[in-house]
Amino acid sequence: MTAHTRRSRIAILGTGGTIAGTRTGTDGDAYRPASLGIDEIIAAVPELDHIADITSEQVLQIDSANIEDHEMLALARRTSQLLAADDIDAVVITHGTDALEETAYLLHLGLKTTKPVVFVGSMRPADALSADGPRNLVHAVTVAASAQAIGMGVLAVMNDEVHTARDVTKAHSINVATLRSPHGPLGHIVNGAPVFYRAPARSHTYLTPFDIDTLDQLPKVDIVFAHANMTTAVIDALVSTGTEAIIHAGMGNGSVAARMIPTLTAARTAGVHIVRCSRIPNGSIIRNAAVPDDTHDWLVADDQNPQKARLLTALALTRTQQTRELQDIFWTY
Numbered sequence: 001m002t003a004h005t006r007r008s009r010i011a012i013l014g015t016g017g018t019i020a021g022t023r024t025g026t027d028g029d030a031y032r033p034a035s036l037g038i039d040e041i042i043a044a045v046p047e048l049d050h051i052a053d054i055t056s057e058q059v060l061q062i063d064s065a066n067i068e069d070h071e072m073l074a075l076a077r078r079t080s081q082l083l084a085a086d087d088i089d090a091v092v093i094t095h096g097t098d099a100l101e102e103t104a105y106l107l108h109l110g111l112k113t114t115k116p117v118v119f120v121g122s123m124r125p126a127d128a129l130s131a132d133g134p135r136n137l138v139h140a141v142t143v144a145a146s147a148q149a150i151g152m153g154v155l156a157v158m159n160d161e162v163h164t165a166r167d168v169t170k171a172h173s174i175n176v177a178t179l180r181s182p183h184g185p186l187g188h189i190v191n192g193a194p195v196f197y198r199a200p201a202r203s204h205t206y207l208t209p210f211d212i213d214t215l216d217q218l219p220k221v222d223i224v225f226a227h228a229n230m231t232t233a234v235i236d237a238l239v240s241t242g243t244e245a246i247i248h249a250g251m252g253n254g255s256v257a258a259r260m261i262p263t264l265t266a267a268r269t270a271g272v273h274i275v276r277c278s279r280i281p282n283g284s285i286i287r288n289a290a291v292p293d294d295t296h297d298w299l300v301a302d303d304q305n306p307q308k309a310r311l312l313t314a315l316a317l318t319r320t321q322q323t324r325e326l327q328d329i330f331w332t333y
């Protein structure tokens with residue numbers, strides 16, 4: 001264990017979510033997210049003072065279900081500025097859990113830093129019986145202050161687990177054990193200290209070509225969800241509104257219904273990239289298996305879920321339009 005010569009200096013950025021929520025009645029679990037400011041959340045957890053020197057900033061105050069690309073990018077740019085300062089060692093971001101995996105992944109792909117960045121949320125509002133927010137926040141700050149988190153990319157901490165932003169996804173609508181990574185968490189919080197068992201294998205943050213400091217909008221990329229009786233109308237609508245890529249969340253190994261092929265082929269001819277992924281939360285897509293991707297000039301999203309595939313595609317399109325290079329990006333990050 002590294003001996004610390006001084007306390008970590010950590011900026012906690014508030015963005016809303018349930019961790020900033022308060023109950024709307026005395027019975028049941030109804031509540032309003034994004035009602036408490038970040039300073040109120042921090043003031044309720046005096047244990048934070050024992051871990052690090054804390055500064056705070058309210059960057060957004062939203063239900064994360066409402067988040068838009070420009071807001072994620074503004075948060076990314078502010079995080080980047082703070083991390084560039086010598087007097088900040090790490091950033092913790094409180095965030096609604098609905099879109100946490102998306103914002104965290106965007107920062108994981110684009111921040112040029114080795115300093116720890118840790119996302120944290122909660123499933124119960126701040127004034128609930130057995131609220132999980134305070135414990136999760138203490139754990140997030142503990143991880144952010146840890147030398148073991150340096151160079152690990154963006155992390156997400158909830159329910160005593162540490163996840164990589166690349167893999168983490170929300171997997172339960174109401175349970176506190178909602179964050180899940182298909183390949184498992186990187187580590188746990190045990191007896192108040194982080195214990196890591198492995199590191200992300202894929203390149204991230206300072207090792208990617210994506211520069212989110214210079215972006216205030218992302219290329220328009222949309223998702224369509226495959227189902228029995230799916231029709232082509234949604235594809236035509238997206239193409240007519242100027243989408244640059246369509247993420248097709250197919251059944252199984254990214255299957256595409258035969259009736260969809262002519263419309264998707266026409267979209268590709270019009271310049272729209274087609275990215276096959278799966279509506280199933282586990283497993284990767286095999287190129288040229290269910291569909292002849294080489295013939296169609298389509299992409300496959302490796303093991304990325306549709307919402308993560310959207311962000312990687314959008315960032316990739318800021319670098320290249322070449323199918324082969326875009327596909328390499330999916331195999332790399």
Ligand SMILES: NC(=O)CC[C@H](N)C(=O)O
Nearest residue numbers: 017018063064096097098
């Ligand atoms: N548990 C949560 O944080 C979900 C609350 C809210 N919908 C949000 O994502 O901001």
